[in-house]
Amino acid sequence: MAWSKFLFLIAIFASNSVALHKEATQPQTSHPKLSILLIHSFFPSHTFPLISLGAELASRGHNVSCFGSVTADFETRHKELLKSNGINYLNTTLFDTSIFDEFRQMTKDNGTIFGMFPAIIKFLKLFTSENFYNCSTNVSGFDYIIAEQAAGPLLYDLSSRWNNSNTMLLILQTEVTPRYLQAWPYPRYLAPFSDNMTFLERLLNTGVYVITEQVMSWLFPLLMRFNGLKNMPSDFLSMVVYQPTLHDTVIGLDWPKAILPLQHYVGPMFLPHPPPLEPSLINWLEREGKETAPVIVISMGTTADITKKMAEAFISLSSDYRLVWSLRKSNQHVLSGLQINKSLVHVTPWLSQITMLKHHSVKLAILHCGLNGVHESLYNRVPVLCIPYGIDQHDNAFKLKHFKLGLSLLPHEVNNETLRNAVTSLQDKVYYDNVNKISVLFKAAGGVKRGADLVELYAEVGYEHGLPSFVRYQWGFIQYYNIDVWIVLGLLLMLSFIGCRKLCKRCCCSRCCMKKEVKRKTE
Structure with a gap:
């Protein structure tokens, strides 16, 4: 009889364990389709x-x-x-x-x-x-x-x-x-x-x-x-x-x-599956021999107009680096008359920039400092040389310089010497250490x-539970800054001061009167 009870308890325990295991391992129900x-x-x-x-x-x-x-x-x-x-x-x-x-x-x-x-x-x-x-x-x-x-x-x-x-x-x-x-x-x-x-x-x-x-x-x-x-x-x-x-x-x-x-x-939020690089660019990147120098990616976005002087400065970098240059067709006229070695300079009207920046050969990006390009570079641990043209680009360039994630030159400052000096400065270890840190922060944020x-x-x-009180209850300017309370407290403080002053004055007067009375009696 005792054995039967014991076996019965074991059976109940086993069945409960199996049920709990199924419940624990059962996949979570997916969110309803929105x-x-x-x-x-x-x-x-x-x-x-x-x-x-x-x-x-x-x-x-x-x-x-x-x-x-x-x-x-x-x-x-x-x-x-x-x-x-x-x-x-x-x-x-x-x-x-x-x-x-x-x-x-x-x-x-x-x-x-x-x-x-x-x-x-x-x-x-x-x-x-x-x-x-x-x-x-x-x-x-x-x-x-x-x-x-x-x-x-x-x-x-x-x-x-x-x-x-x-x-x-x-x-x-x-x-x-x-x-x-x-x-x-x-x-x-x-x-x-x-x-x-x-x-x-x-x-x-x-x-x-x-x-x-x-x-x-x-x-x-x-x-x-x-x-x-x-x-x-x-x-x-x-x-x-x-x-x-x-x-x-x-x-x-x-x-x-x-x-x-x-x-x-x-x-930063990027496409889950960004476009691949063009086959011609992949072949250009994978060449062996002399053309294996580090790569600089150049992109001025959809807003910047490149001058011929700036184009000459960019091309001058090809003596030490390979250049992948995204330059829209409407601005490619600045290249006419320039001596360009196509084995060292790859010019394209459109570039899958984030895919390009992932490539192991890329060591630096020269950008107009739009926020998307900056994010793509830093996410892939690439320092940035900014050439801001307007709007928020100056603000982005200021932050990059402050946090030692890059440097910046204004468009009119770009020439062979200033560009090469900036590129050389960005090879300092402090910039690579900082872009590594910000890349880790980017990835930890979740995107x-x-x-x-x-x-x-x-x-x-x-999300009503997360709305701040001043939004949920539609507070006005006075309520938000507690102005009415501070006015009341100020008035109370003022009244207290006036009351204390009067009390002190009265006490002083009473004391003076008492002294006068004592003096009169002694005389």
């Missing part, structure tokens, strides 16, 4: 990280669609990029290439917030025009809407209009955040200061950049309401606090600062996988 909309502006540099996030989400089985605006010459490549990454192509507004060229010209060689102001105003007028709204769509049918920062106004307006609060913002320039989130002096957008500012820098940062930025943030909503975007917050920069925000960088390339619970540094995880998380549980 319908996701991506919204972008006509800046290619803003579009690529957004499409990279969409590609990762599409690879997980989600239905991803994309719409926005592109320049006419980028439309074909834009469609191919979306299709190859499993993203649906919706109606897109086409802008004439001359519009982008005009924007580029307005910001050329001007890295200050004042230089950007007229260009941004022009861009917003275009972006909020009636023409753009012809391609707008009813967003109520999407489970989630994600926009890059330049399309933030449209994201806010559409989500408000169609009552769809499941939104996310992708931020490339992290300084585009409300000033009031920082409790200490913090370098504002495009301010050429480090986070350890002198008195004069703090004065300029507050008296010039903060005030100008605040005026612009108030002016933008007025302009956008005038052009049809009725549902806008009164402060343009405050849009980042209304929904989860992905920052396309890491602390280490960005200044340390306080962030809200819904703001996430996910690091597109972390970004996609956060989209799935917030789509499942919502």
Whole structure:
């Protein structure tokens, strides 16, 4: 009888163990499939990280669609990029290439917030025009809407209009955040200061950049309401606090600062499967013999115009290095008349830059310092020589120089001597040590996988729990800064002071009277 009970207990224990093992080893249920909309502006540099996030989400089985605006010459490549990454192509507004060229010209060689102001105003007028709204769509049918920062106004307006609060913002320039989130002096957008500012820098940062930025943030909503975007917050920069925000960088390339619970540094976001190198370039790279010198990658992006003087300086580097040069066809006229050894210099109108930078022979990148190119270089442990032309490129160049991740030359400073000196300086071990560290930080941040995880998380549980109190309860200026409380406390302190003064005066008078009375009696 005892044996039977013992065997019975063993059987129960074994069956429970098997059940627990099955439960533990059973795969997690996947996230429900989402319908996701991506919204972008006509800046290619803003579009690529957004499409990279969409590609990762599409690879997980989600239905991803994309719409926005592109320049006419980028439309074909834009469609191919979306299709190859499993993203649906919706109606897109086409802008004439001359519009982008005009924007580029307005910001050329001007890295200050004042230089950007007229260009941004022009861009917003275009972006909020009636023409753009012809391609707008009813967003109520999407489970989630994600926009890059330049399309933030449209994201806010559409989500408000169609009552769809499941939104996310992708931020490339992290300084585009409300000033009031920082409790200490913090370098504002495009301010050429480090986070350890002198008195004069703090004065300029507050008296010039903060005030100008605040005026612009108030002016933008007025302009956008005038052009049809009725549902806008009164402060343009405050849009980042209304929904989860992905920052396309890491602390280490960005200044340390306080962030809200819904703001996430996910690091650079790249396509899960970037395009391969062209076979002709692979053959060129793998040649043996004399042509095995280290490779320098040169790319000035879609905004910079290379001069003949600069082209000559680049070609002069081929005496010690091999050059892979991405130079768009409209700018290749600067090569005419130059002596180019094709075994040492490979010129192409388009380059899969991130794939190229992964190659073991690449030792340096010379870039116009757009954020995507900088991220691709540093991710692959390649120091950067910046030649900034405008907009945020000066800001990126300043940070690279400050963190000793690269050096920078202004376009008019580039010649054979300055270029060679900068390239030689970048061979110092300190630059390679620092780019190795930032590469580790980039990879630890998670990139597109972390970004996609956060989209799935917030789509499942919502994000209201992470909204700060001043957003959730719609605090005003007075409540946010506790001004009414400080006024009351100030009045109480003042009344206490007045009361103490009167009490002291009364005590002193009483004491004087007593002394006089004693003196009178003694006399």
